[in-house]
Amino acid sequence: MADTKKQDRQADAAANATSNDKTGLRRGLTNYGDNGFSLFLRKAFIKGAGFTDRALDRPVVGIVNTGSAFNPCHGNAPQLIEAVKRGVMLAGGLPMDFPTISIHESFSAPTSMYLRNLMSMDTEEMLRAQPMDAVVLIGGCDKTVPAQLMGAASAGLPAIQLITGSMLTGSHRSERVGACTDCRRYWGRFRAEEIDATEIDDVNNQLVASVGTCSVMGTASTMACIAEALGMTVPGGASPPAVTADRMRIAERTGEQAVHIARARLTIDKILTPEAFENAMRVLLAIGGSTNGIIHLAAIAGRCGLEIDMKALDRMGRETPVLVDLKPSGQHYMEDFHHAGGMATLLRELKPLLNLDALTATGRTLGEEIERAGGGFAQDVVKPFDQPIFPQGGIAVLEGNLAPGGAIIKQSAADPTLMEHTGRAVVFENAEDMANRIDRDDLDVTADDILVLKNIGPKGAPGMPEAGYIPIPRKLARAGAKDIVRISDGRMSGTAFGTIVLHVTPEAAVGGPLAYVKTGDRIRLSVAERKLEWLVSEAELAERARAQPVTAPTAGRGYRKLFLETVTQADQGVDFDFLRAEEVTAKVPRSS
Template identity: 45%
Template sequence: MPTRRTPDQLRSYRWFGPNDLRSFGHRSRARQLGLGPEDWQGKPVIAILNTWSEINPCHLHFKVLAENVKKGVLQAGGMPIEIPVLSLSENFMKPTTMLYRNLLAMEAEEVLRCHPVDGAVLLGACDKTTPALIMGALSADMPFIFVPGGPMLRGQWRDQTLGSGTDAWKYWAELRAGNITQDDWCEIEDGIARSHGHCMTMGTAATMTAITETLGLSLPGASSIPASDARHWRMAAASGRQIVENAWNDLNPAKFLTKEAFHNAIVADMAVGGSTNAIVHLIAMAGRAGIKLPLSEFDAVSRLTPRLADLRPAGRFLMEDFYFAGGLPALLNQLTDILHTECPTVNGKTLGENVADAVIHNTEVIRSRDQALSPEGGTAVLTGNLCPDGAVIKHSAMEERFWTHSGPAVVFKDYEDLAARLDDPDLPITADSVMVLQSAGPVGAPGMPEWGMLPLPKKLLEAGVRDVLRLSDARMSGTSYGACILHVAPESAVGGPLAFVRDGDIISLNVPERTLTLDVSDEELAARRAEWQAPKRKVDRGYLHLFLNEVTQANEGCDFRFLHHTGTPTPEPRIH
């Protein structure tokens, strides 16, 4: 354990401790807040970054969650300060919260750096809030703990259990095919989201909180507690108590996160059948810790990690089932031979110590190693002349018949083109075609929205077709399923080979060999490249101007170049 700090070594002492005019101003304004010396003298000041918003249903309970964190901070002798930060509401922000992940990361970093705080509790859950807060806190370089918001209750329609996202796509296809009525659809709408909390499938939100716990940034078992379960409040209070101890001991994740810890995170992602989005976010988070995660590492770990969690969209069950089956600690305890169990965590113990006593209570939901759902993880990384810098595919959530497939391309130049022509009866598409969407990446869309689960043409749905191979430089919802190739890099808008695909070109996928190829000669591709002109930017002002000029490609995490870890810490703000 690090040496326990004395009160005058606390970061907040620089604001409140000295006997000078500037500190007089800090103390007098603190008194204006209703505080006194007993609130700041000799106590760690803990920032609670709250992403609550009235338009974010995943975080609807965060006011109460923050109060429970405060209770724990006060019990441990600290001083809690709640600070609101940007709420990334996945369902309502357009074109995508991914466009604003880096904005929240910047805000979190600067909020922590500029205020008199010794540690932080990060309240997040909805997809991008988790990586954004962690990216910012790592760059701020101080002790922090992440408190996940928890999954919502399972959905219900008549006698059918519903999973957020996953069953929306399923029944939307059935509605368009004429197999359910509009009244049925409205009943599903009414029953699919029954409580506060994030998606209860193993979508991006659940994947990212599982990864965060595996990295050692949350208390053991925190990631899968249902949002409406009283144990969630108790976990929040325990996190408040722990961060006070960590502030005294300077237990700082920016100093203890290693390449081995990120290896563990990838193992967890593959074992739970996690969201493809996790790859982009993990690369960005690791980058803030000064660690490079090439796509090849994800594929190498996937090949050695069995998939153990039978969770939608790649399986049958939901997050409530996962929690009561033993949760993430029980799953990780099955994988200790491929984990670096010596990695430290925010509770002062190693990952191995945290999962040592965890047991599986339902072997249908969490499989033992000898009953694994598949011998390798849920996601694969592809290479080839169509994706020189890689692409990803969630092969665990698609039919095996698509694992090796060749077909002619049907190209849509952007999402507007897709929407205009999708249901045209004359669209030259069959069940063997490969749907291609261009201009959907970080720069092209902009923001790399979740457009990658391209809707199927109505004429195919009416003919009984429920999947075709789909290809784009976009992302897809972590709750989605199907034969979708995603994150093609470089993206089409910056001149990646995807920009040069034309109708009728033969595209071949081979998941076992991890290849994605365009059957066009190098000479023909070079000729098409010479004719190509970059699409004109639709908007170019404010934050979007910054985003378009600084965002990296999917294989680099889509972070801003100027925020990459340089090895030189940012200087502390001047107090005087």
């Protein structure tokens, strides 16, 4: 099978070699059997759009347009596209925008993660199919940036990421609020009957004060910071809010830089190196970033023939403190991070731990860009390295007989009193079971118990939804409980908080040990020891597996069939197995 795939790739490369050595509209000619006619026809149609021969001689910069009425996080896409085009033209290129799939967290059923790989395929194939010398990837909402980086990594073109930017914060009764950590906090108060329907409606009007991505260090902001740490944006590209002039200037600079990388043929593989991924892992830990960032980094790395070493990530976390004081791990919002100097301020603090020779999309190294950013200034959002808001990285990697392939916890957003805890399992078989029982007054649960939710992993849901943020049972919320240990094979939003164990691997739907946990079993969580232990004997586990064999879910047709048959587990990024590079060339970090 591998030999056949290799032969197919060689045949495709041979067929396109002559065309792809060209630039601009001469790249990737449509196959009519006559290259001269193919170019003649292409030029005729583009001239029908009003272009001249002089314009057609310029380097072509594709601009991925992910604007959509269903995606408020990308509500500024039209303005960004115009600014990018201006930058491209100023640098002597020809801008060509085109649409791809756009995914929003709140408008995608069953979950945006289910569609991330489809967006990555759409992006990859459009980059391959259409003639361009470089591409600007416009993304912002949680899954759009990883999908674009995955697709671009596979396509191999010169590429640069443009983040749409975060929303502004609102105000509710003189309290500053923003999506979506405050969404969850206020909803929790409403469930506990601390506030009424009128107030929850009032706060709903203020949580999202403008277009743009969530204003806290959720997945969107995490991926923005990771993209800059990888070297895939212009310097300062992560933090400007969506509706500011700073964001528009970043867009113009991105367009200019796209022309430069097109002329230099600075392909994405020269930027997405093991050293770049190590830098991104450091940043993920230091920002108290979303747990989803691990999955997305693993997926992007997999497209590059790299594998994230989860044990090494945990070791890095022990020496990389959380420095960025943003919700949900801290108190501030993304616009505060931007006013504090954004990534430049953070990278200065992390400098001793970074690979400074890693190349960026500017053609300069990360170290050179840190120096060009100049000195710091007084601010209170990014803490000094020796005065962190949390002494270790925001994410810890757990192991044990309940998660042979690993699990994770966002320790910086957890209750310290619960991170060493042994309790009785209260089990929900799936999301429907949880929805039916979580708020029943007769639910047999106490605050010392451990909630376990099965079958919300990659195959089980499908799509690994953000249902891992299991709500506090209503009877406990009314009694004043603010946190409880929760365990699942799913994900949670980067805006969420609590003592929540996620990404249990293998998932229940493929026969992982989680599938056989019963209410009443004892589970031990020790974040200090990085342990997640199910206190049953191996013999008991074997007997339960024999008595209740698990059959993985299937589908008869369509994208769901493709998804269920090929999706990988969390440790490999929940990507499709056939989209990953065929060979792993290195583990990240390589020093491990």
